[in-house]
Amino acid sequence: AQKVTQAQTEISVVEKEDVTLDCVYETRDTTYYLFWYKQPPSGELVFLIRRNSFDEQNEISGRYSWNFQKSTSSFNFTITASQVVDSAVYFCALRSSSGSARQLTFGSGTQLTVLP
Amino acid sequence: DAMVIQNPRYQVTQFGKPVTLSCSQTLNHNVMYWYQQKSSQAPKLLFHYYDKDFNNEADTPDNFQSRRPNTSFCFLDIRSPGLGDAAMYLCATSRESRGLGGYTFGSGTRLTVV
Numbered sequence: 001a002q003k004v005t006q007a008q009t010e011i012s013v014v015e016k017e018d019v020t021l022d023c024v025y026e027t028r029d030t031t032y033y034l035f036w037y038k039q040p041p042s043g044e045l046v047f048l049i050r051r052n053s054f055d056e057q058n059e060i061s062g063r064y065s066w067n068f069q070k071s072t073s074s075f076n077f078t079i080t081a082s083q084v085v086d087s088a089v090y091f092c093a094l095r096s097s098s099g100s101a102r103q104l105t106f107g108s109g110t111q112l113t114v115l116p
Numbered sequence: 117d118a119m120v121i122q123n124p125r126y127q128v129t130q131f132g133k134p135v136t137l138s139c140s141q142t143l144n145h146n147v148m149y150w151y152q153q154k155s156s157q158a159p160k161l162l163f164h165y166y167d168k169d170f171n172n173e174a175d176t177p178d179n180f181q182s183r184r185p186n187t188s189f190c191f192l193d194i195r196s197p198g199l200g201d202a203a204m205y206l207c208a209t210s211r212e213s214r215g216l217g218g219y220t221f222g223s224g225t226r227l228t229v230v
Contacts, residue, residue, distance in 0.1 A: 108157070
């Protein structure tokens with residue numbers, strides 16, 4: 001079985017603050033992918049990043065950065081200098097090679113509100 | 117641009133009246149998925165097609181059916197919508213071969229049942 005936990009249901013920050021969204025996952029597989037998606041109020045799921053289980057190198061893309069640590073089964077997402085447009089629900093998801101092999105398992109999401 | 121397109125963006129249907137949601141893709145991906153997302157919840161997989169092979173999730177209600185007439189199109193049929201079926205329905209695709217593919221999502225169809 002696989003599971004993704006996003007313990008933070010809601011986070012509010014003031015614009016320009018940094019914010020980290022936590023994601024902890026469980027899987028028995030050695031081969032898997034982790035994802036982050038952004039879902040603005042309009043509803044579409046916007047792909048942010050995919051990371052495979054063999055690549056623990058952290059990644060930075062503009063104001064976004066991701067910290068993947070297999071030792072703690074975590075894949076945290078940090079937004080630096082947050083902006084109002086970052087307000088959305090953020091989902092962490094896991095795709096592994098076993099079980100219902102093609103299922104993307106989502107966490108419950110974190111609602112991020114960035115206040116002006 | 118290659119993409120996943122869902123029509124319509126918003127759908128209102130009457131209680132018990134069959135409704136069909138459509139999804140098309142220009143990515144030539146061999147796997148297509150339907151997810152249901154209720155308010156403030158994570159998306160939940162209903163079923164997927166691997167090429168022509170249909171795979172139903174164990175807890176997907178019988179009220180939900182799907183058709184995939186060709187690689188590009190996939191339909192979600194709700195035979196007798198109930199109030200509890202009001203949700204966002206998301207279509208996604210992936211390319212599966214020897215490795216695990218990434219997903220591309222459509223913009224979703226928000227279904228209202230009145």
